[in-house]
Amino acid sequence: MALLAIEDLSVGFAREGRFARVIPGLTYGVEAGETLGIVGESGSGKSVHALALLGLLPQPPGRILGGRAVFDGHDLLAMSEARLRDLRGGRIGMIFQDPMTALNPVLTIGRQIAEPLMRHKAMSMRQALDRAADLLALVGIRDGARRLSQYPHEFSGGMRQRVMIAIAISCEPALLIADEPTTALDVTVQGQILDLMAELRDRLRMTMVWITHDMGVVAGIADTIQVMYAGRIMERGPVDAVFANPRSAYTYGLLQSLPHGSRPPGGRLMQIPGCPPDMFAPPPGDPFAPRNPFATPRCHVEAPPLRPVPDSVPGHMVAAWYDLPRLLA
Amino acid sequence: MGRFLLSRLVDGIVAIWGVVTIVFVVSRLLGDPAILLLPVGATEEQLQQLRAGLGLDQPIWEQYLTFLGGVVRGDFGNSFQFMRPALSVVLERMPATMALAESALLVGVVLGAVAGSMAALFRGTIVEGVVMLLALLGQATPVFWLGLLLILLFAVDLGLLPTGGYEGPASLILPALTLGTFTTASIARLLRSGMLDVMKDDHVRTARAKGLLPGTVFLWHVARNSLIPVVTMVGILAGELLGGSVVTETVFSWPGVGRLIVQAMEAKDFPVVQAGVMVIATIFVVINLFVDLLYGLLDPRIRARR
Numbered sequence: 001m002a003l004l005a006i007e008d009l010s011v012g013f014a015r016e017g018r019f020a021r022v023i024p025g026l027t028y029g030v031e032a033g034e035t036l037g038i039v040g041e042s043g044s045g046k047s048v049h050a051l052a053l054l055g056l057l058p059q060p061p062g063r064i065l066g067g068r069a070v071f072d073g074h075d076l077l078a079m080s081e082a083r084l085r086d087l088r089g090g091r092i093g094m095i096f097q098d099p100m101t102a103l104n105p106v107l108t109i110g111r112q113i114a115e116p117l118m119r120h121k122a123m124s125m126r127q128a129l130d131r132a133a134d135l136l137a138l139v140g141i142r143d144g145a146r147r148l149s150q151y152p153h154e155f156s157g158g159m160r161q162r163v164m165i166a167i168a169i170s171c172e173p174a175l176l177i178a179d180e181p182t183t184a185l186d187v188t189v190q191g192q193i194l195d196l197m198a199e200l201r202d203r204l205r206m207t208m209v210w211i212t213h214d215m216g217v218v219a220g221i222a223d224t225i226q227v228m229y230a231g232r233i234m235e236r237g238p239v240d241a242v243f244a245n246p247r248s249a250y251t252y253g254l255l256q257s258l259p260h261g262s263r264p265p266g267g268r269l270m271q272i273p274g275c276p277p278d279m280f281a282p283p284p285g286d287p288f289a290p291r292n293p294f295a296t297p298r299c300h301v302e303a304p305p306l307r308p309v310p311d312s313v314p315g316h317m318v319a320a321w322y323d324l325p326r327l328l329a
Numbered sequence: 330m331g332r333f334l335l336s337r338l339v340d341g342i343v344a345i346w347g348v349v350t351i352v353f354v355v356s357r358l359l360g361d362p363a364i365l366l367l368p369v370g371a372t373e374e375q376l377q378q379l380r381a382g383l384g385l386d387q388p389i390w391e392q393y394l395t396f397l398g399g400v401v402r403g404d405f406g407n408s409f410q411f412m413r414p415a416l417s418v419v420l421e422r423m424p425a426t427m428a429l430a431e432s433a434l435l436v437g438v439v440l441g442a443v444a445g446s447m448a449a450l451f452r453g454t455i456v457e458g459v460v461m462l463l464a465l466l467g468q469a470t471p472v473f474w475l476g477l478l479l480i481l482l483f484a485v486d487l488g489l490l491p492t493g494g495y496e497g498p499a500s501l502i503l504p505a506l507t508l509g510t511f512t513t514a515s516i517a518r519l520l521r522s523g524m525l526d527v528m529k530d531d532h533v534r535t536a537r538a539k540g541l542l543p544g545t546v547f548l549w550h551v552a553r554n555s556l557i558p559v560v561t562m563v564g565i566l567a568g569e570l571l572g573g574s575v576v577t578e579t580v581f582s583w584p585g586v587g588r589l590i591v592q593a594m595e596a597k598d599f600p601v602v603q604a605g606v607m608v609i610a611t612i613f614v615v616i617n618l619f620v621d622l623l624y625g626l627l628d629p630r631i632r633a634r635r
Contacts, residue, residue, distance in 0.1 A: 054538065056534055056537055056538060085540045085541075085542070086540060087540065088537070088538055088539065088540035089538060089539035089540035089541070090540055093538075094538040096531060096534065096535060096538075098531060101530065101531040101532065102531045102532055102534075102535045103532055103535065104532040104535070104536070104549075104550055104553075104554065105532070105554075105628070105629070105630060106553060106554055106627065106628055106629060106630075107549065107550075107553070115536070115539055115541055115545070115549075116539040116540065116541075119539065119540055119541055119542070119545075120540060151629040151630070151633075153629065153630050153633065154633070164535070167535070167539065
């Protein structure tokens, strides 16, 4: 059974009297124990929909227009703020992109890790700080007892992200939503954080939604990949199947733009021409059609539904009117 | 930290030295004190005598050194009006000024913090609108006019409180309210804008993602982070209030330092002016030192840089 099932989630933004439906109706599920990698560029709605689920979307300017998000049998969008608060930081953990700003600069690391434990596990400050020291060890920060009394500015970016991870997993959440947790870090540190997260996921048996714009990161950590564009799912399926056999021209373009071994070094990387659509005036059909060299006339007028790919593995789905392998052949 | 404190202390002493030097120069620029002091028609002999008495026949640098020596010992000479040491004339007025400043600050900090927090918490609602309108009025209303209105209402019409003077707690209420209005308004406006800025910070989203209760988020992640500009403002206001609030003291016949210094200026009572200015400068320096120490307590990043 799906731990998280999102049905027809629709989110809009108001700006200067205009209104944009940035997510026109999103439906997907995450099975318990699964790691879902959501890939998309800025404005694809990948972060916005996660914030909306947890009641963290600033409203206004954002507005949830409809849909359901059932977590463990309960609709997150319909429940009271108080009940949602009980879940946030407790059964649902979240990690954000920029560790330089996501921690409070004037409170000690210890207090910031202890807060969710006191809130959700009814621990005293003393107990919570003891647990916080263990958590720091768990995320690979040595000398935790001493570092608890330090402040964020005394930690490097990678170390701060480890602290953020410690906070997010402190109450052993069933679901961890990681919103570009490695984007702001050096490449070497990215690898370390990725390994750490994979290890913690396995040890704590967490279900994970990993939001990123980096296909390489998804390949490293996810079971399932979900490619989003303009608030829609373009393609979704097991990571191996999608990487080996992409069916959406957008996925294909993203994969082609990655450097990899079969391409001669020094050559130019592929790029996808054009820009993401203006969500205040979205194109009528497939939102990627204007940038898609394989687009058919139908793509420009009618948005394709997300359908199973007939000749691929189960769970591989694509929203496309064209048949990419045939066009590439 | 010890070095920081020491360097701040040295800065403060230099500032006070600068202030007394300026006062010395200005008082010498105003002309011959002997002519100003003696009645019109005094003889040249009388003038010479007074100049010698005041040390004005010495070269200017010697006068300056004598003056500085006096300042260090707390000796500004006798007040021309009261015929007593000028410094003690000033210090006698301090309790009244302190009482007024403390009450005005207390009113301002408490009401300002509540009003500013309400405006930030209820942003975009009628609450914010009302608070901001009142704060604007509070900052824009001339103090003398507000004081007179309060006297008219509470002292003259209702007869509840004295119109002025310095007798017991009842006489403190109206001047404290008058001064407190401005303080409240300033703090409320600053706190609101500071809090609205902090509320947009990523770390507040983190706090909410932890599922913390709104009260915890507000106190520990919004209010706690909005304090530095407010502390700066309270420091400036405290300095101004402790230096004596001339207008309020005049309206309420309050025997404070501000009114004393203005009266001394009118009477050309230079020793009192000089002593008063030095006392105010010292108060400012001490408050600034205190504010600097508070910064360190409030923000570990500032502490680390020292």
